[in-house]
Amino acid sequence: MPILHPDDLHAFVRDTCAQLGSTETEQHLVADQLVGANLAGHDSHGVGMLPAYVWGALSGELAVNSHPTVVQDLGALSVLDGNMGFGQVNGFETMGHAIDRARTHGAAIVGLRNSYHIGRIGHWGEQCAAAGMASLHFVNVSGHSPLVAPYGGREARFVTNPICLAIPGGPERNGRPTPRVMLDMATSKIAGGKARVAMEEGKPLPPDTMLDAQGRVTTDPSGMFKNPKEGALIALGDHKGSGLAIMAELLGAALIGGPTMQPGNKRASNRIVNNMLSIVIDPDATGAGDGFAAEAEAFLQYVQSSELREGFDEVLLPGDPENRARAARAEGVPVDDATVRLLRKAAINAGLSDAESRLS
Ligand SMILES: NC(=O)c1ccc[n+]([C@@H]2O[C@H](COP(=O)([O-])OP(=O)(O)OC[C@H]3O[C@@H](n4cnc5c(N)ncnc54)[C@H](O)[C@@H]3O)[C@@H](O)[C@H]2O)c1
Structure with a gap:
């Protein structure tokens, strides 16, 4: 499998977005998140998503150079509309808004509705953690046909509705604090x-x-x-994961005015709509003070001190596999041949004339 340098992947994504008309900031936000997902070991949300974005921009489903607009603002609670812009821009600006509000009010509840694909949700948990905030994110996916069956059913009724929960306090990476622990998962x-x-x-x-x-x-x-x-x-965990997916759909979309997967809403085969409810909490506002970090650390050490179960050689914390993948992939990301072909094809469709000679 070809091993590609993250800088080459980053430049390829940026240059393809530039062909779509993206500003430099937008090019960087998209590339940062897609390549960041590959580096974290989540190829499913890495550069392999670029063809869907090119399709979205060329078909008019994805609005290039769009920004989220505030549609409801009560201070601690607000809702932004993503206007079907790039999820990387919508997510980044919405998290910036939520972090500012959490600094003012101690906590913020912020909805983002009608965004194109917002990618790996951990990226948003990481943005909050870099600002010292704990965060919870409930996300639904709509816009295309459902993929996941409810417990007991054989027909899909929702998508992989991710949930992300992040606790700040990890070491710095590229000069920014990271989450100490972050659970970021699909509910399938x-x-x-x-x-x-x-x-x-x-x-x-x-x-x-x-x-x-x-x-x-x-x-x-x-x-x-x-x-x-x-x-x-x-769905993961039988009725429990199916239940979590249903609640992510209702909290992440219906509650904030976004479209659920019910068939009355618009669908197209490659269209990806994400809606997300984020709850961002400033640990300085809870009264736990320095005790928060100390108590969390004592607990996490206790968790990892568990005697091992048969067949296991360690107890990992949520987020550890991604940190290991980053260490292993810093100088090279494996990208399979089929994905390379699809990336080049999409970039050529976007107008990137030298795409065929790149990514080798
Ligand atoms: N935007 C969208 O529409 C969308 C939809 C679905 C999923 N996603 C993203 O897809 C990505 C992949 O999701 P997934 O469910 O396949 O992730 P996964 O199953 O690889 O990991 C889920 C979580 O479990 C933790 N984990 C994994 N192995 C572990 C172990 N041995 N011990 C302890 N913790 C462990 C990981 O750190 C992670 O937090 C996520 O980043 C998610 O946000 C996005």
């Missing part, structure tokens, strides 16, 4: 993009992650890519 057993990566690499899915059209468990991802789709991803 695997993220939808991981089915795409399996399909592109010609690999089977992990066992027990997908149902076929008859509702039987399968490891063949191809049904997800048929039109209409056949089969559905399985």
Whole structure:
């Protein structure tokens, strides 16, 4: 598999966005998040998403150089509309707004509705943690057909609705504080993009992650890519994960005026709409003082001191796998041949004339 330098990937994403008309700031925000996802080990939300963005911009579904607008503002609670702009711009500016409000009020509840794909949600937890804030993010996905079956069902009714919870206090990376712990996960057993990566690499899915059209468990991802789709991803943790996905849909979208997956809302095959409810909390405002970090650390050490279960050689904290991936991938990210081909094709469609000779 080709190993590509993160700087080359970053430049490729930036140059493709420039062809779409993005400002330099927008180019950088998009590239930072996509390459950052690859570096964190989440190829499902890395540069492989770029073709969907090119399609979105060229079809008019994604608004280039758009910014979120405040549609409701009560101080500690506000809602922004993402106007179907780049999720990387919407997420960055909405988190900036939420952090400012949390500094003023001690906490902020901020909704972002109608954004194009906001990518790896951990990126937003990291932005909050870099500002010293704890944060909770509930996200729904709509705009295209559903992918995940509710517990007991065989037909998809929602998407992979991610949830991210981040606690600040980690070491600095590139001069910015990081989360001490961050749980950032799809509510399906695997993220939808991981089915795409399996399909592109010609690999089977992990066992027990997908149902076929008859509702039987399968490891063949191809049904997800048929039109209409056949089969559905399985929610994590049986009724509990299915319940979390339903609540992320209602909190992340319906509660803030965003579209849920119900069929009355607009759908198109490659269209990706994200809505997100974020709760951002300033630890300085809770009265815990320095005790917060000390208490958290004592607890986390206690967690990791657990005697190991059979078959395990360590207890990791949420966020540890991503930190390890960053260390391992700092100088090179594996990107499979199929993804490289799709990236070049998308960049050429965007107008990047030298795309064919890049990424090798
Ligand atoms: N924008 C969207 O529409 C959208 C939709 C779905 C998912 N996503 C993103 O997809 C990404 C991948 O999600 P996923 O569910 O496949 O992630 P995952 O299953 O790889 O990891 C989920 C969480 O578990 C933690 N973890 C993993 N292995 C662990 C271990 N052995 N011990 C302790 N903790 C461990 C990770 O640090 C992470 O916080 C996430 O970044 C998510 O935000 C985005």
